[in-house]
Amino acid sequence: MRKVTIWFILFVWTSTMFAQKRILMENLGVSQDKDITPIVLEALQQADFKDAILVFPKGTYHFYPERAIGKYHAVTNHDNSYKYFAFPLIGCTNIEIDGGGSDFIFHGVMTPFLVENSMGIKLKNFSIDWKEPFYLQAEVLESNALEQYVDIAVNPMTKTEFEGNRLGFVTNGLSLPFLGESMVFDPKTNAVAYNAQSYLLNGVASRKTFDQSLGGNNYRIKARFAKTPAPAGLIYVFKGPNRSNRLAPAIHLTNSSNLHLDKLNIYHAGGMGVIAEKSENIHLNEVNVKLREGSGRMVSTTADATHFCNCKGELVIENCLFENMLDDASNIHGTYVKISELVDKHTIRAGVNHIQQFDYNFASSGDKVEFITNETLLPIAPATVKSFKKINDHLFELSFVEELPATLKVNDAVDNVTWYPTTIFRNNVVRNNRARSILISIRNKTVIENNTFSSMMTSILFEGDLNHWYESGAVDDVLIRNNIFYDCVYGGGKGSVIWINPRMKQTLKDQPYEKNIVIEDNEFRTFDNSILSALSVDGLIFRNNKIIESGTYPKLWPGLPVIEVRDGLNTLIQNNSFEGKEKARIVIDENSSRSLKIDKKQKGFVIDKK
Incomplete structure (x- = not known):
């Protein structure tokens, strides 16, 4: 009886401690015909960024970057830049966003949700979409394999522009000087076309096209295709040049814990749907990255549906639909950093080596790591981080409690083994996308x-x-x-x-x-x-x-x-x-x-x- 009483007291104390104030967004003047970005910030400030539920009446709401909170911001596996945030959940505790079934429509290059240095965050019951897509979509009218050209009809949802004899496009305030990375879809299946890699126009070839207008929205693209141009009736999508086409992920979770995403539809993003890094205990339920019915679009997100880099605790992804992305449904992994210098018996210099990982916070004091052999990727020895000091956006200094292994050398690597999750990926559907379904590179238990x-x-x-x-x-x-x-x-x-x-x-x-x-x-x-x-x-x-x-x-x-x-x-x-x-x-x-x-x-x- 005494144990029951103690648990009841703890329950009442915890419930009171974390009681959430309901903030009705309609009382703050949200409207379907104006930019409500500053009203979101007002609501968070009213709640002192803690212990509140922001409740939206069902509707369609618009968000613009001009009055959004902004800062230079690094997002792993994306292009770092000065970014704007519609929902800046920074340093928040016990905050819930309940969209009430609303559509959130975004304009320009912005990140709808940033969850940073926060805990106990729940996002539920809304959709994310953009007024303009971050890609150009075009139907093949005619194909000539001998002369290596296609005639295309560009979907008018994206504006085109010429630079010399090269076709580019303008979207969300970005001017992309050439078509860039491509994929080919089949409108009959609504999926990536069979043998699509034969038809692609990527890399240097996408920069060296010779294009001409055929009138209206029709254009001739003459270039060196992977093998042959796509046949008539298929759909090309172009997302612009690499390193400038991952600027606007839908949801970024970083340095946060106890995060729950429930009943969300991510119809589009200029990057990934959900990107999480150095965060703990994440649950996605019915988070759908999919096409909006009747939109005429072939692409949902222009990169992965979901991506998890050096997360820990429990990661659960369940009851989700992931379709028509231009990359994987989910990629769950850690990070190898390569050693560039052995400074002393306890210290190395190392760094990230892919440009889309720059400014990444690899480790903290107390983290457990393993040294990894360059040639075999096998572990050499464990160690404990004493200090982590950034030198610049790609180089840092790591000191360890233990002495460095005698066999450790430059170009070997370090793996942060503290930051791996246990993972459940269940009851999901992955279809119609470019690339893979799921990538797994984590040492803890994984169930698919x-x-x-x-x-x-x-x-x-x-x-x-x-x-x-x-x-x-x-x-x-x-x-x-x-x-x-x-x-x-x-x-x-x-x-x-x-x-x-x-x-x-x-x-x-x-x-x-x-x-x-x-x-x-x-x-x-x-x-x-x-x-x-x-x-x-x-x-x-x-x-x-x-x-x-x-x-x-x-x-x-x-x-x-x-x-x-x-x-x-x-x-x-x-x-x-x-x-x-x-x-x-x-x-x-x-x-x-x-x-x-x-x-x-x-x-x-x-x-x-x-």
């Missing part, structure tokens, strides 16, 4: 279950690297179960539906990079061969899975095996079935064969040990 995947590239990718994005790290406990995979890897690039592909310079046969990946009770209904390709895994289990050849498209990579394992230890392949025109090949290299356990009676398979 009851999802439906259909992306133009790999559905689930494991890929630590120390040469491009510098995304760590090796996984140690992953369960992938009860998912359905439909026609994945249809964009033309080489890959597998599930691809375990760490990018190390060399593998050590007795020390795999990844560990303990279980793939069970899934259904793969896809047209091409490669279902699973695994490099450098100890404890890979692939069992009770059903693979059915769909015949939806011609095979792009018919020579690839259905399952391939290289440089693995303790692999189990058991009780799977395959239905297709020919037997499905399982290819196991010599090193992996030594500790392999495989069911030789699995339906539809033939085993090829090399």
Whole structure:
């Protein structure tokens, strides 16, 4: 009885302590025909940035950058710049934004929600969209493979402009001098087109187009396409040049904790839908990144739907729809920073190496880290951070409690192992997007279950690297179960539906990079061969899975095996079935064969040990 009384007193005290004041936005003069950005700031100030619920009456509300709070702001995996915020949730405690089912429409280059140095934040019941899209969309009218040109009809939702003989466009106050990065969609499927990578116009080629007006919104684009220009009827989307097309993510969560996003529709953003870094305990429920019905747009966000860099605690992503993004549905990872100097026995200088990670706060005093070998990406030794001091936006000095390992050298790396979450990704649908469904590079327990995947590239990718994005790290406990995979890897690039592909310079046969990946009770209904390709895994289990050849498209990579394992230890392949025109090949290299356990009676398979 005494315990019950104590818990009741604690409950009453906690409820009183965190009681939230309801602020009715209609009482502050919100209106559907004016910029309400300053009214949001007024409401937050009235609440002293804590213990309040901002309640909107259902409606359509507009936000502009001219009167928004602004500052120079770094966002990982984006383009850093002076940014403006409609909802500046900075230093807030126990704040809830309840949109009441409203549409929030944004104008110009701005970030709708910044949650920074805050705790106990809840965003619910609203949608995010922009009046103008951050890309140009055009239908192919005619295609000439011999002369390498397409005639296009530009959708009038975006304005075009010429610079010499080069077509560019203007949107949200940005003037983009050339078309930039591209993707091709099929209006019949509302998805990325089959074999789309053959039609792309990217990199240097996108800067060297020779364009001309054909009258009205019609233009001829003459350039060097990846292989051939897209055929008539398909849709090109161009999002402008790299390093200037990720300026306006919808929601940025940074250095914050206990964050809940519920029943949100993100119809568009000039960057990612939700980008989180160095934050703890994040829950996304029914956060949909999707097309607005009837909008005529082919693209939702111009980058990932969601992205989590060096977060910790519990990360839950459930009951969400992610469609038509120009990048992944979710990428969950840490960060490798490369060592540039060994200063003394306890101190190094290191830095971030990708420009879209500049100004990143890698570590704090007390964080646990591991030193990583450049060549193998394997750990050398653990250490504890004593101090972290920034020198500039890409270089910093790290001091450690312990002495540096004797074998540590310049170009080795550091991985902050304090900042990894346990992750649940369940009951989600990913479809119609460029790139992958989900990337996993985290050492804590991860469960991926009851999802439906259909992306133009790999559905689930494991890929630590120390040469491009510098995304760590090796996984140690992953369960992938009860998912359905439909026609994945249809964009033309080489890959597998599930691809375990760490990018190390060399593998050590007795020390795999990844560990303990279980793939069970899934259904793969896809047209091409490669279902699973695994490099450098100890404890890979692939069992009770059903693979059915769909015949939806011609095979792009018919020579690839259905399952391939290289440089693995303790692999189990058991009780799977395959239905297709020919037997499905399982290819196991010599090193992996030594500790392999495989069911030789699995339906539809033939085993090829090399």
